Amino acid sequence: MIAYNSFTRNRAGGQGGAIYFQAEDVGFHNNTFVNNHADVNGGACAFFYTGSAPTNISSVNNLFANNSANRGGAVYTSGRKLRIVNNTIVNNIDTAQAGGVVLSPTSGREAVVINSILWGNQSLNTFNEQFSTGQSFNTYFYNCDVQGGVGGLGGTGNFDSNPLFVNASSGPGSHINALSANWRVDSCTSPVIDAGDRDTIFDSEYQEFDLAGNFRNTRGTIDVGAYESFGTSNEGAWTSGPICGSDSNFTIWAWHPRGIAPNSTLVQADTGAGWFTVNNAMFPEVNISNDTIFFTNAPLDFSGAPGRVINVYSCFSDTTPAWNPEVIATTYDTVTIYSCSNDSVYLGGAWQNTSDFYIDTLVNDGGCDSILTTELVVYLSPEVDVFDTICFGESFVWNGNTYSQSGEYDDVRFIFYPSIGCDSVTRLHLFVRPNLAPAAADTTIGCIGQPVTFDLTDPNLVSYSWSDGTNTGIASSFSITPSNFWERVFVTVTDVNGCSSNITRDFLEFQFDAYATQTDQSNDPFIEFSFAVGPPTNASDLYWDFGDGDTSHQATVTHEYTSNGNYNWCVYLDGLCGLDSTCSSIGIFAVSIEDYTSENWEAYPNPVHESLFINLKQSESAKIRILNLSGAMVFEEELSGIREHALRLSELASGVYLLEYESEDEKVSLKLVKD
Incomplete structure (x- = not known):
């Protein structure tokens, strides 16, 4: 992209006096090309197509004046697509083909010229003064001022009228000094004013400012050529929106369709006494920016005043009013709403729960104040x-x-x-009220036939009513003589708060129990038991008799039996209710794990690994059973014949078992160990 440059008095012995391109795509805008020369093609610019891909050339807001060449005094191109938008191409000259623009006759090309001036260009040897194109070019002109017309080329809106430049150069060619020329047009009478169309320009090639840096209109019509003039018509101007009648000051902004020249523009208004000029001396806050006028903090007497823009040039300007603001009155309304005293309603900028009138300033459909008066009626929520x-x-x-x-x-x-x-x-x-009575239940251990006293003395209790079903009492304590192992009494108590509670007190006869538990499950040749007295254990003295001649006075004791047999053990104690005792028995049948032999039979080896041998000496038959320590039978077999019998026990798990031998003559139980 080449932009905002000035190319003057350049010379080339071949192509392009100022610029020569062989690129595929090129764009340039807001440049001036004045008094440049090329001996061959393109006095200002020459563009050539160098490959198979399309070449796009875009020229926007450029001035080509008083350039010269053999072909194409201003521009020569063989590019595929050429777009010339808002260009001023004037007083260029060539000697062979066209003084303005020459399109090389290569097939498949297209040229579009939009909103441009081609005027005063000259070719010395041909009749194509402004534009020359080969037959294979598709060429279209839109809204262009072309001297001599466009002939049979395509397009619409074109015309052939003197642009009326302010100060054109004296003639065509690079030999004529054009640096002091003024290529603007007469702002009052030029036919190119408003003759262009903004909608024919791609958004990508639209330039907001013209070649001189003046604002280019963004809406509707624009000027033809590289320069935009300031218009004289107020038609189509508009205000930004309504003015509210309640405003003490306000802002108006109006758009002018032709752009506004700040130094030659008058803003006028009519407040009822005729049109007068609003200037910075009397109203400092009038600002003009590009195509928009701003009235900031306008006084109230402007609220209904029509306004207009007067552009001061050598010609008379349109004085049609540009705007007439709509003044929207403040609206008023009153409503009644109802609420409960335990609720709140947001009114008047706060939450309210009192009956009254509240005022809120809202915005109506026109964007102005709407004064709403709300009557709030509050009903009691008891x-x-x-x-x-x-x-x-x-x-x-x-x-x-x-x-x-x-x-x-x-x-x-x-x-x-x-x-x-x-x-x-x-x-x-x-x-x-909290419960001040004692626990709901309590138990007293005692003896049948001996007095038992229940005492509920408590500073939080003020009265008592006792009963055991026969006797009653009202003191804090109550005594009974139990005749059964368990008896209950009832008492109703009243606390200091006057609250009554029904509670019970129980008598339980003193009793005890004793336990014997085998504690050794190993292969030790002796059997060990633990002896203990169950609760209550508040005995003054106790005495154990284990049935094998050993005794003890300890409450909990461990004792070992060293031989087989049935042992009756007893414990005696001198307890709360006098001397008491309890007895039980233990059968010890497997103290030894040695081989067994008697006159009738023998068993070996013990411990056994795979086979246990039973030798029947006198009995003709016997039954053998093997039980685990839980009493479950794991092996059984009947033997007959006086001889040695082998029992296969390899499937048994290692551990301690009970071997039972039963015949007509005897029954024996032995401890058997499987390793």
Whole structure:
């Protein structure tokens, strides 16, 4: 992209006096090409197509004046696509083909010229003064001022009228000094003013400012050529929006369709006494920017005043009013709403719950004030508090509900007013007094036939009522003489808060129990038991007899039996109720793990690995059983014949077992170890 450059008095012995391109795509805008020369093609610019890909050439807002060449005094191109937009191509000259623009006759080319001036160009040897194109070129002109017309070329909106430049150079050619020429047009009478069309320009090639840096109109019509003039018509101007009648000052902004020249523009208004000029001396806040006028903080008497723009040139300007602002009056409304006293409504900038009138300033459909007066009617939502106290264990029935714990409980009812319904809340504040009575149950250990006293003396208790079903009492203590191992008495106590509680007291006869537990499951040749006395153990003395001659005075003791047999063990104690005892028995049958032999039979080896041998010496038959320590039988076999019998026990798991031998003559149990 080549932009904002000035190319003057350049010379080339071949192509392109100022610029020579062989690139595929090129664009240039807002440049001036004045008094350049090329001996061959393109006095200012020459573009050549060098490959198979399309070449796009775009020229926007450029001035080509008084350039010269053999072909194409201003531009020579063989590019595929050429777009010339808002160019001023004037007083260029060539000697062979066309003084303005020459398109090489290569096939498949296209040229589009839009909103441009081609005027005063000259070719010395041909009749194509402004534009020359080969027959294979598709060429279109739109809204262009072309001297001599466009002939049979395509396009619309073209015309052939003197542009009326302000100060053109004296003639065509690079030998004529054109640096001081002024290629603007007469702002009052030039035919190119408003003769262009903004909509024919691609957005990508539109330039916001013209070649001189002046604002280029963005809407509707624009000027033809590289320069934009300032218009004289107010037609189509508009204001930004309505003015509110309640405003003490306001802002107006108006758009002018032709752009505005700040130094030659008058802004006028009519407040009822005729048109007058609004200037910075009397109204400092009038600003003009490009095509827009701003009235900032305008006084109130401007609210309904029509306005217009007068452009001061050598010709008369249109004085049609440019705008007539609409003044929208403030609207007023009144509403009534209803609320309950326990609710709030946001009115007047705060939350309200009091009956009154509140004013809010809203925005109506026109964007102006809407004053809303709201009458707030507040109805009572009554709240009633109920307080009550109950004793622990009691219940309180209220509004169909039963409560037994301290707390606050609401009963909400609905009250219908003329326009609304409100809640009515009754709140129960319930307090449950703490339980000051002793524990609900207690047990006293004693002896049948001996007096037992229950004592409930407590500073929190004020009265007592005892009963055992036969006798009664009102003191803090109560005595009975039990005749059964368990008896119960009942007492009703009243605490200092006046709350009553029914509790019980139990008598339980002193009893004890004793336990014997085998503690050794190993292969030790002796059997070990643990002996203990169960609760209660408040005995003054105790005595163990293990049935094998050993004794002990310990409450818990471990004892080993060293031989087989049935042993009756007893424990004696001098307890709460005098001398007492309990007895039981233990069968010891497997103290030894040695081989067994008798006159009738023998068993070996013990411990056994795979086979156990049973030798029947006298009995003709016997039954052999093997049990685990849980009593489950794991092996059984009947033997017959006086001889040695082998029992295969390899499937048994290692451990201690019981071997039972049974015949007509005897029955024996032995401890058997499988390794």
